[in-house]
Amino acid sequence: xxxxxxxxxxxxxxxxxxxxxxxxxxxxxxxxxxxxxxxxxxxxxxxxxxxxxxxxxxxxxxxxxxxxxxxxxxxxxxxxxxxxxxxxxxxxxxxxxxxxxxxxxxxxxxxxxxxxxxxxxxxxxxxxxxxxxxxxxxxxxxxxxxxxxxxxxxxxxxxxxxxxxxxxxxxxxxxxxxxxxxxxxxxxxxxxxxxxxxxxxxxxxxxxxxxxxxxxxxxxxxxxxx
Numbered sequence: 001x002x003x004x005x006x007x008x009x010x011x012x013x014x015x016x017x018x019x020x021x022x023x024x025x026x027x028x029x030x031x032x033x034x035x036x037x038x039x040x041x042x043x044x045x046x047x048x049x050x051x052x053x054x055x056x057x058x059x060x061x062x063x064x065x066x067x068x069x070x071x072x073x074x075x076x077x078x079x080x081x082x083x084x085x086x087x088x089x090x091x092x093x094x095x096x097x098x099x100x101x102x103x104x105x106x107x108x109x110x111x112x113x114x115x116x117x118x119x120x121x122x123x124x125x126x127x128x129x130x131x132x133x134x135x136x137x138x139x140x141x142x143x144x145x146x147x148x149x150x151x152x153x154x155x156x157x158x159x160x161x162x163x164x165x166x167x168x169x170x171x172x173x174x175x176x177x178x179x180x181x182x183x184x185x186x187x188x189x190x191x192x193x194x195x196x197x198x199x200x201x202x203x204x205x206x207x208x209x210x211x212x213x214x215x216x217x218x219x220x221x222x223x224x225x226x
Contacts, residue, residue, distance in 0.1 A: 136161030
C-alpha cells in the first residue's frame with residue numbers, strides 16, 4: 001500500500017509539473033515565434049475600435065524548486081588524490097516571460113569525492129574524503145530563442161558559488177600542500193537539454209585545486225505561479 005501511494009504521488013507531481021512547465025515554455029516561445037510566411041512576428045492580437053491591430057502579450061511566470069543529482073569527476077590536481085564522487089543539490093528558480101530567455105536562480109550543491117587508491121596507499125591512509133559545500137547564484141539562458149528545436153530545449157548555464165572544502169583524513173596526519181579546511185569561489189559554465197520535465201547537464205567548474213567536470217540530472221517542481 002505504501003509503495004502504491006508513493007508511485008501515485010510521483011505520477012501526480014510529474015503530471016502537474018510537466019503541464020505547468022510546458023505551458024510557460026509554450027507561451028514564452030510564442031513571444032518570439034516567427035511567421036515566415038507573412039514576414040512578421042506571430043502573436044495574438046485584437047482589433048481596436050479604430051480598426052488597428054493591438055498586440056496582446058501574455059506575461060506569465062513562476063518560482064520553481066529544482067532538485068539535482070549527478071556525478072563529479074576531478075580534474076587537474078584534484079584528480080591526483082580523489083576519485084569521482086556523488087553530487088546533489090537544490091536550486092530555486094524564477095521564470096518570467098518578461099525576462100525570457102533568462103532564468104535566474106539560487107543554488108545549493110554538495111559533493112563528496114573519496115581518495116583514490118594510489119594516493120591513500122602511498123600516504124598510509126584508510127580514509128581521505130573531500131567534501132565541498134557550495135551556495136551561490138545562477139543564470140540559465142534558454143537557447144531556443146537562437147537555436148530552433150522542436151524536440152528539446154537547449155540551455156546554457158552560468159554559476160558563481162562560494163564553496164567550503166572540508167577533508168576527512170584517517171588516521172590523522174599532516175600532508176604537505178593539502179589543507180583540511182578551505183573556502184574559495186567556484187565558477188561554473190555548462191550546457192544542457194530539457195526533455196519533458198528533466199534537464200540533462202554537463203558542467204565545468206573551475207575552483208583552483210578543486211576543478212571538476214560533472215554530469216547532472218534535475219527536474220522542475222513549481223511552487224508559485226504568477
